[in-house]
Amino acid sequence: MPPKEEAEKKEKKNRPRLILALLLVILLLIGGYVYYFFFGGSSKSLTAAATAGNQVPVNMQKMSLEPIVVNLADPGLRRYLRSKITLEYSDPRLTTELNDKLYRIRDTIISVLRSKKTDDLQNEDALKRELLTAINSQLIAGQVRGLYFEEFIIQ
Structure with missing residues (x-):
């Protein structure tokens, strides 16, 4: 087999792995964003401050x-x-x-x-x-x- 055809076969074999790796990275980024939004970051400190002592946020x-x-x-x-x-x-x-x-x-x-x-x-x-x-x-x-x-x- 010529080297050109071998390279194309290897590329076709590696393509699903590359797509899988990209999907995994995207899922990890989305998961990190969801975790930060719901469980971490500034939203947690705001809700903790608002619920401390059963206080309700007041419109000043x-x-x-x-x-x-x-x-x-x-x-x-x-x-x-x-x-x-x-x-x-x-x-x-x-x-x-x-x-x-x-x-x-x-x-x-x-x-x-x-x-x-x-x-x-x-x-x-x-x-x-x-x-x-x-x-x-x-x-x-x-x-x-x-x-x-x-x-x-x-x-």
């Missing part, structure tokens, strides 16, 4: 306030603070109360910020807690859970 609402500019309480210095605050809460009924009491909430925030010196503003977490406590004292229908500074400029 937000309200961005207009920028607030206040004089700081630094003696002998003319310092200003400009801040833009966003409030985060979970109870949709709180939206109505926040809109109705917006003037009180802004006044409360201004009062707290005006009482601060520049050094007092270094601890952001303490300031956020103080503002949240002051805002929540004005509310009846629910509580604001988060307070975020979108802008915080001292001049």
